[in-house]
Amino acid sequence: MTMTITVNDSIADKVIMFLNSLPKESVTVEPSRPWYADEVKSRADEYLSGKMETVPHNEMWERIERQIGA
Numbered sequence: 001m002t003m004t005i006t007v008n009d010s011i012a013d014k015v016i017m018f019l020n021s022l023p024k025e026s027v028t029v030e031p032s033r034p035w036y037a038d039e040v041k042s043r044a045d046e047y048l049s050g051k052m053e054t055v056p057h058n059e060m061w062e063r064i065e066r067q068i069g070a
Contacts, residue, residue: 007015019027046052055063 016029019029043052047054
């Protein structure tokens with residue numbers, strides 16, 4: 001079973017201590033991350049893999065101008 005629990009900062013240390021007292025295989029604690037962390041990781045992985053198309057700055061503006069008919 002997976003669940004998300006929001007804990008008040010004032011008791012977070014006590015909750016972590018309690019979770020750590022449980023058998024190691026019974027609970028996995030993952031640090032909370034902002035929603036965009038997965039998106040940033042995905043884009044970084046795409047860039048590092050060489051799959052992401054990159055365009056020089058001046059060429060980018062030329063492409064945009066062609067698209068909008070300027």
